[in-house]
Amino acid sequence: MIDKFRAKFVEESKDNVQDLEEALFLLEKDMENRELIERIFRAMHSLKGGGAMFGFNDLSEFTHHLETIFDGVRNQKIPVTTDLISLTFLAIDEINILLNTGDLTEAKDKEELAGITNRIKDFMGNGSEIPADTSAKTTVSSPTVKVPQQQETKSELTYLITFIPQLDLLQNGTNPFFLMDDLHALGTAMCVAYVHKIPSLDLYSPTSNYCVWQILLSTVESVNEIKDVFIFVEDECELSVDLIANRPVVDLPAVKSMVDKAKERNLLLKKEDFDDADWKKEAVAKPTTAPRKVAVQEHKISSIRVSSYKIDELVTLVSELVTIQAQLSLYAEKSGEPSIMALTENIQKLSRQLRENAFDISLIPLQSELMRFQRLVRDLSKDQNKDIDFVIEGGDIELDKNIIENLTDPLLHILRNSIDHGIELPDDRISAGKAPKGTILFKAYYSGANVIIEVSDDGKGLDPDLILRKAIAKGIVEEGAQLENKEILNLIFLSGFSTRDAVTEVSGRGVGMDVVRRKIAEIRGEVTVESELGKGTIISIQLPMTLSIIDGLLVKVKDNQYVIPISAIEKIHALESTKFRNTFNRVVELDGEQVPYINLREAFNLEPLDENNNVVQMVVVKSGDKLAGIVVDSVIGEYQTVVKPLGKYLRSQKILSGASIMGDGSISMVIDTTRLLQIRKGKK
Known part of the structure; x- marks a missing residue:
């Protein structure tokens, strides 16, 4: 225990x-x-x-x-x-x-x-300096502090303390008698325990608290010191501390008599009972249904602490329920029984609601992890003699806790780069016409079914010419290659690439941004970079809100079924197969717009569709600000997809992000639309 x-x-x-x-x-x-x-x-x-x-x-x-x-x-x-x-x-x-x-x-x-x-x-010494600590990044020196040699004399006051704990106080490991001992240590105290709420033996629970305490305390300590005694139980009780006299009165016979009468009648003392200067007035009778006691009975616990293991287990059970519900739907469809069909629809609605509630529970705010980022910015900026203001917007945005756990390392890499590569020294900023203090903005916001996180700085930005020269020198890019500015900036995500000539504690090893892209891809996210030389850099991360269950579109390619995340889908078009023959550079015109596409039969090295099949389906998906089409044989319909991770033999492939068990026991692969479209554009 x-x-x-x-x-x-x-x-x-x-x-x-x-x-x-x-x-x-x-x-x-x-x-x-x-x-x-x-x-x-x-x-x-x-x-x-x-x-x-x-x-x-x-x-x-x-x-x-x-x-x-x-x-x-x-x-x-x-x-x-x-x-x-x-x-x-x-x-x-x-x-x-x-x-x-x-x-x-x-x-x-x-x-x-x-x-x-x-x-x-x-x-705490009299102005002595703090000894140097060479192991600490931040040198701390003590200011001159004058400690008063004499404290002013405090008058002794008397307080009425009313302590009404919740029924389950003992179950949290709290011993109320220790609290009473602490109060006695502050001065002269008289303690009264009201026991009239203790039930009969057949209803009595040894792990429940049925007592209410009132304490008269004469002390020179402040109200804060008194309240600090209850600091561990302040959320599990009702507490009031009322000043009743400007002098010690605990030992007065009249006061002891008042306390005895209150205890006999099971009536809580009130501050007003002590207004008479002689304290001869008896306690006013008060019904047992006084507002204070009712408040105790009506107390509701607004939140509870649950271990992350239990939440993971709940999400796993809900995932299994969704899979079984799919099997039930398939059985109902085959049976054709109206009653079974109606029952299946109701179960489907309930399972969807349960799914949404379970995932709401598993979501935690980004703010829970932002403290370590604030500390990183503070420590590194002082270590590098830089003045940086770290601004947070959208810290209350919520994500699946598993996503946040995998997001920490990429964000730490990005922030280190912003501090080390981005923000200039104060003198350099002034020379560039900037304020001496730099700014790093962490911004999070919802975008459809995704969350966007942007880390931006107002530093010197990325130099495309320098990046291209480094890439050519490392053999990453052939000399004379013509690349767009965005393609050059994306070179920073390649393994082993770094613009730093010297390795420091913070950066220069060429692993940071490669780790960022790889880690974010593992949680089905996408990272992009924008930068303007002399103005600053923005790193954007697009993430799903959850990993375990998604709403997907079930499609068919030859004899296999695949799932495309609905959050990535813009439109679905039924097109004649002849429209895709002899197209230039795999681009087709849709609604007056040129849309690049990829054919899943070609992507999976399958034979072309039979020429007798005149109609195919194109699912138009969005990645960033770009649209692209995915050509499939047919669209089956919407499907709640429980995403299972791929085994080690399939982990190296780039098109699939997971698998799902269908109602009939077969396996459907989940398409990673972001990676698929990167392959379409010739990226690896």
């Missing part, structure tokens, strides 16, 4: 760390924002307390020092500086290590942790 709670703590802590990083980025732009400072402090406090509770002792001790710094910041004793933020980012890297490994055992790891801990402690 404890392992389950530890795993949950790690998962929630990683969300905390992500929130912490996001708040730090915002704080760097607005260093006086008190709300962000409080948000960072609470994240530190959660990590410290949770680490101690679940056996992450190194984590708890390490974050304690960070919490101390930000406690000073929120009390306006320590200023927010770039050095402090850089040091905190460095500490976050160590926190991630401690979350993944637990308490350290290797001497080298302990030494690194001690080194960063000492730097944090030195930051």
